[in-house]
Amino acid sequence: MTWAEIWPLLRQATVETLYMAGVSAALTAAFGLLVGVLLVLTDRRGLLPQPLLNKVLGLVVNIGRSLPFLILMVAIIPFTKLVTGGVSIGTTPFLVPLTIGGIPFYARLVEIALREVEPGVVAAATAMGATRREIVTKVLLREARPGLVSGLSVTVIALIGYTAMAGALGGGGLGYLAISHGYERFEGRVMLATVLLLIVIVLAVQAVGDLVARRLSHK
Amino acid sequence: MIQIEKLRKVYRSGDRTVTAVDDVDLTVREGEVFGVLGRSGAGKSTLLRCVNLLERPDSGRVLVDGRDLLALKGGALREARRGIGMIHQHFGLLSSRTVAGNVAFPLEVMGVPRAERAGRVAELLELVGLTEHAGAYPAQISGGQKQRVGIARALAGRPKVLLSDEATSALDPETTASILELLRDLNRRLGLTVLLITHEMEVVKRICDSAAVMRAGRFVESGPVQRLLMEPGSELARGLFPLPEPDVRPGTTVVDVTFEGDSADRPFVSSLARTYAIDVNILGGAVEQIGDTRIGRLRVELPGDPELNAAQLAHLRESGLTVEVHGTSLEGAR
Numbered sequence: 001m002t003w004a005e006i007w008p009l010l011r012q013a014t015v016e017t018l019y020m021a022g023v024s025a026a027l028t029a030a031f032g033l034l035v036g037v038l039l040v041l042t043d044r045r046g047l048l049p050q051p052l053l054n055k056v057l058g059l060v061v062n063i064g065r066s067l068p069f070l071i072l073m074v075a076i077i078p079f080t081k082l083v084t085g086g087v088s089i090g091t092t093p094f095l096v097p098l099t100i101g102g103i104p105f106y107a108r109l110v111e112i113a114l115r116e117v118e119p120g121v122v123a124a125a126t127a128m129g130a131t132r133r134e135i136v137t138k139v140l141l142r143e144a145r146p147g148l149v150s151g152l153s154v155t156v157i158a159l160i161g162y163t164a165m166a167g168a169l170g171g172g173g174l175g176y177l178a179i180s181h182g183y184e185r186f187e188g189r190v191m192l193a194t195v196l197l198l199i200v201i202v203l204a205v206q207a208v209g210d211l212v213a214r215r216l217s218h219k
Numbered sequence: 220m221i222q223i224e225k226l227r228k229v230y231r232s233g234d235r236t237v238t239a240v241d242d243v244d245l246t247v248r249e250g251e252v253f254g255v256l257g258r259s260g261a262g263k264s265t266l267l268r269c270v271n272l273l274e275r276p277d278s279g280r281v282l283v284d285g286r287d288l289l290a291l292k293g294g295a296l297r298e299a300r301r302g303i304g305m306i307h308q309h310f311g312l313l314s315s316r317t318v319a320g321n322v323a324f325p326l327e328v329m330g331v332p333r334a335e336r337a338g339r340v341a342e343l344l345e346l347v348g349l350t351e352h353a354g355a356y357p358a359q360i361s362g363g364q365k366q367r368v369g370i371a372r373a374l375a376g377r378p379k380v381l382l383s384d385e386a387t388s389a390l391d392p393e394t395t396a397s398i399l400e401l402l403r404d405l406n407r408r409l410g411l412t413v414l415l416i417t418h419e420m421e422v423v424k425r426i427c428d429s430a431a432v433m434r435a436g437r438f439v440e441s442g443p444v445q446r447l448l449m450e451p452g453s454e455l456a457r458g459l460f461p462l463p464e465p466d467v468r469p470g471t472t473v474v475d476v477t478f479e480g481d482s483a484d485r486p487f488v489s490s491l492a493r494t495y496a497i498d499v500n501i502l503g504g505a506v507e508q509i510g511d512t513r514i515g516r517l518r519v520e521l522p523g524d525p526e527l528n529a530a531q532l533a534h535l536r537e538s539g540l541t542v543e544v545h546g547t548s549l550e551g552a553r
Contacts, residue, residue: 127382128372
């Protein structure tokens with residue numbers, strides 16, 4: 001294959017990878033944040049202690065995290081079809097396993113970031129007469145912002161890795177290109193190009209994440 | 220202003236129970252600075268956190284400004300908390316907000332309209348002398364300045380009561396002095412009632428009108444600081460005037476004399492020596508400024524056993540001095 005033939009494929013695959021990683025990252029961020037906040041709130045010493053709910057939620061998150069993504073992806077195909085109306089091949093259906101795989105991962109990182117918030121600050125807000133909602137939105141989430149952002153960049157990078165696996169199973173993207181052309185057709189240049197592109201994307205995500213986290217941190 | 224009755228708080232972990240606060244009664248009068256002195260683990264922090272119900276006591280009553288806090292729930296409790304300021308050992312500031320933003324926070328919580336907040340924040344920062352640091356983040360200012368932010372924030376809701384949880388324990392001595400001065404000043408100017416807990420004698424000495432010594436969840440002694448210091452056997456006095464365990468030589472009497480005012484006003488040593496024609500040895504002592512008066516304690520040695528010094532001891536007591544006799548034989552006859 002000549003570079004002229006490779007370029008359009010690369011462009012197409014990059015767009016697909018960014019689409020899968022981007023949309024699943026957005027969904028993961030929203031749901032992961034919710035689950036992470038719930039994990040902290042329902043803790044025995046949390047603002048809304050619900051030990052049973054906390055245990056169940058923690059167990060679900062751990063199960064989600066212990067399944068290798070490749071297996072998760074295959075295992076939830078029936079669920080994916082339910083969501084997409086029967087389709088399980090193509091970039092969009094793969095958003096389902098990507099998001100399901102991402103949520104517990106990010107939820108734990110959210111939990112860790114929220115626990116880093118000094119308990120004294122929460123006590124001070126409580127003593128001021130702040131409501132739980134105010135404590136969550138104005139104290140916990142706000143104080144934890146640098147950690148939430150760093151966690152998100154780690155999650156996005158993991159999701160980019162997952163998209164490569166999804167690609168191998170028919171999801172498209174750079175992973176698919178690397179397998180279908182680079183590996184199966186022995187196109188060394190395609191392989192090299194996909195690897196380099198993945199590295200560039202990951203480094204960019206990390207750099208942006210670090211920059212934003214640093215901007216948000218006033219410690 | 221603050222009234223605590225039979226307060227009890229027990230912590231349970233597994234089958235172990237720890238009684239952090241054990242039947243404590245406490246009254247803080249309006250406009251006074253009340254200090255609870257104790258070592259870590261004495262239960263004073265728990266006691267303080269029970270006043271605004273950061274900790275819920277197991278039994279007892281907590282009245283602040285006539286309101287029974289334990290009867291309040293939800294919104295009413297939050298409302299009551301807004302009338303009780305609190306400052307913390309580690310400041311509890313939001314690292315993501317500027318100094319001005321931290322002071323504005325309680326105003327937001329209270330629902331003060333945005334337009335009014337800026338003016339009130341400026342007023343509060345002026346009060347604590349931080350006007351030019353309004354735009355700084357907590358990480359950029361010193362510990363003493365952080366505590367000033369904490370104080371400004373605590374005063375945002377114009378509370379009548381300020382609770383201070385070891386507010387100066389993380390600060391160096393000079394900064395401690397300036398923060399204590401600020402608290403004293405606010406107490407006088409705003410009529411603020413202050414309940415503070417501390418393990419530092421210095422704090423009690425400098426700003427407290429009344430104090431209690433707490434040990435193992437109980438008050439060992441409690442009352443106006445000057446009265447406590449004049450009381451024989453007072454732990455507060457022992458802490459403030461640290462004299463070593465007396466070494467009583469046979470045939471002598473060792474006496475600790477506590478006096479108010481300047482020792483020059485009460486030349487009891489020379490009068491004793493003159494009246495009874497005896498030699499009085501001074502073994503040690505100190506004078507401390509407590510509020511507006513000076514209180515001193517002097518340890519002197521008189522010749523002869525305590526029995527032989529009965530007249531001399533009576534002479535000292537008649538002069539209005541607090542007298543503590545060390546040695547064996549008169550121990551019961553104090």
